[in-house]
Amino acid sequence: MSSRIHHPGLRAKVMSADEAAAFIEPGSTVGMSGFTGSGYPKAVPTALAERIKAAHARGEDFQINLHTGASTSTEMDGALAEADGIALRTPFQSDPTMRAKINSGDIEYIDTHLSHLAQTVWNGFYGPMRTAVIEVSAIREDGTLVPSSSVGNNKSWLDLADQVILEVNSWQSEDLEGLHDVYYGTALPPQRKPIMIMDPADRIGQPYFECDPDKVVAVVETHAPDRNSPFKPADADSIAIARHLVDFFEHEVAHGRYDEHLLPLQSGVGNIANAVMAELVKSRFKGLTAFTEVVQDGMLDALDSGTLRLASATAFSLSTDKAEEFNANAGRYRDKLILRTQEISNHPELVRRLGILAMNGMLEADLYGNVNSTHLMGTTMMNGLGGSGDFARNAFTSFFLTPSTAKGGAISCIVPMVSHVDHTEHDVHVVVTEQGLADLRGLSPKQRARTIIDTCAHPDYKEQLQDYFDRAMRDSGGLHTPHLMDEALAWHQRFIETGTMRQG
């Protein structure tokens, strides 16, 4: 078991998760590893949750501020939220218990661009980071660390924290070694330099984390899988959305606006993203690249088929079966996969330079192309913005994808006005539903509205949308972006009151 810990001084610090968790003080700020359910610490957060519960039972206050890479798992976010152990959480989560406590007002949550968090913590206005709890796949003889299945903000947390707790997870493939590219060249301004990546395949860093062994207060050994769940085959809506996208790519190539290799693809997490990869594998496209956050099942398939020549990301998010298959064959992907820090995977400089085609899911879009990625009915946090802003804001083309309805048709995902804006009309180039694809580039707001109603809206809601737009064209104060202020959010209010956006 301890064959993964090759540094004698750190081998001497191996202890139980309970002992390690005792280093974490009430009221402190903790940076943990973890991104889309991969590479998060498997043992210390649960032990910490037990410690917090015991403190609360004794009538003592015990909460921490928690920064991660992105979402983690039930045994981390879930356990800590269940224990009422979190005062503040950044920058992304997707756990049901955490979500419930955010929406009941018990946890302060800051939904942040994933490329922004490291610099803001460095800059100091979150206060000092006391402890980092980081999963690695091995500790090398010289004390450098082989990253795990996600890189996320780990480099920054290791650098910033006063004390470090390492979890060494022997479930992770030993062949992960060499896959990572950890860049130590970022800095706060005015010391910043250009980031010299010109192609998603470029490596500019090193495969290991640096960490002063003297800062390490505990090493915990684990053997536990990431939050991998069974693969769900794509549903009809996801396949339809994916086909519209591939048709659009063909159309743009035919018009000379993309070349045969398209441009580096960024693809959000979930069913639709997997379906897009599956449709690309079926297409004639070969030798594409991905410059994205997360490697899902579909991306590994696309690497296997030659559809992708390379994928650069910051984390895996695989199904149970695919994770096993990957662990058995990780060496095969040595030259095709790069995991970077999320500062780099999502960096505005690189997103703009490489000319990313950014494809992200959303909750709803409005007639004018504003997008809500995060808030149900304007008030309830779903997961968070994640990297969608990092990518969409600087992408060459930014696509937002959703089925045209939700809740069995009770919700139209195309509405007069979105109830929360995460991506403005200025940053949304293409909207896609299973009904069709609306290319909004070069269109004024009114032209966008007509296109979105025609191509994206569900037939059950077309007439209602057209009616709103027609009446707004008649009664709106100004006709640049026609709206009725007393009715713009009425669809959401109707859903709250009656359980459907459909007019009675």
Next chain:
Amino acid sequence: MSSRIHHPGLRAKVMSADEAAAFIEPGSTVGMSGFTGSGYPKAVPTALAERIKAAHARGEDFQINLHTGASTSTEMDGALAEADGIALRTPFQSDPTMRAKINSGDIEYIDTHLSHLAQTVWNGFYGPMRTAVIEVSAIREDGTLVPSSSVGNNKSWLDLADQVILEVNSWQSEDLEGLHDVYYGTALPPQRKPIMIMDPADRIGQPYFECDPDKVVAVVETHAPDRNSPFKPADADSIAIARHLVDFFEHEVAHGRYDEHLLPLQSGVGNIANAVMAELVKSRFKGLTAFTEVVQDGMLDALDSGTLRLASATAFSLSTDKAEEFNANAGRYRDKLILRTQEISNHPELVRRLGILAMNGMLEADLYGNVNSTHLMGTTMMNGLGGSGDFARNAFTSFFLTPSTAKGGAISCIVPMVSHVDHTEHDVHVVVTEQGLADLRGLSPKQRARTIIDTCAHPDYKEQLQDYFDRAMRDSGGLHTPHLMDEALAWHQRFIETGTMRQG
């Protein structure tokens, strides 16, 4: 007069504005120079407007699609809009006639990030650019062009257009020569390279535009000032806002989050921006830099006093007196001023790397830090987003500034929910009114709301805002971002119906 035209072949193409305007065809797309009322063509647009009116009088269709750098003037945007000569306008305007026709629905207007337009026109989905009409300050013997008082998108329009009309304006100072830095290294992806600016003072281009003389169909000589208006002294609100900002800079330096030279300043256009520079001149800060769009009066004063060591921008926007003073002393600023293409002045890569402190005006902010920069009561376009998105989206700190009320107090610029979102909660770090400064960094939505009500709201509206927030805390569906969907936009509706946002 013709001493400014040193290329014999181009001297032979000198003609009247009427003759030049005859080259512009109905239905074509035209790229013109001009940015914040400087460096726009002074004669051809007016002549074109006359030509269009004559065509309309004969019952003929005649409209063009018009791309510029940013806003121009009455004799250009105003005349062409008055003549019903514009079908489509991008990316920014501020002319009253143009604005009226946009809001009556007669002109399609696409409000675009200023750093984005060039790449989208290059990429082709606006269709071919037939004609460029560009003001320059001189034509050199080798046919290269000395830019005028704005650079804007001129490099791109000169490269892209089939045919070019040059206006040589002898009103512009001959000493402008050498001030410009025109970078020819931008490209569409996947050919993009890092942009090697590490300090606002770095020059990476050349002082002249290239232009194939064979593409030039006409040269028109002019001697006319830019759209300069008399200087307005700062009002009390602007001074109060500026003082809050300077206090904040001091506070951040004291906490070690900015160094003594702060970080490069970006500052929008108008009274508040001038007041910020005036307060900085009075402060102890010295040797600062600006990396911004526009050089206003206050920035020249700050260069004179040593408060600024250097300003990089894409255009001037000076008062009548200051423009005369500058024209007489342009040589003095040779080493302190750089005018770049707007692709570079506003480039996301540089904004992120340099760590810009981005200060932009706005129309309204809401409790949660979302900002509306463009739409009166959600529907009526004021001017446009301009560069605020380019800067705020990638800035180190993004500030949004406004007096707390407008229309003599009938409008609160702090509202429950903004009626249009140009900058999301994720991109708004600091909100400033004359009442105070709300530092939203590291705050959750509810914490932001309390801070904004406490520090930014006008006393006349505090109670109303607090009442909305309290009731939203009680009745909102979710408590991450508490809102009442049936009341979130009621303040705007009340203003539309009663002429005030005040509750009866």
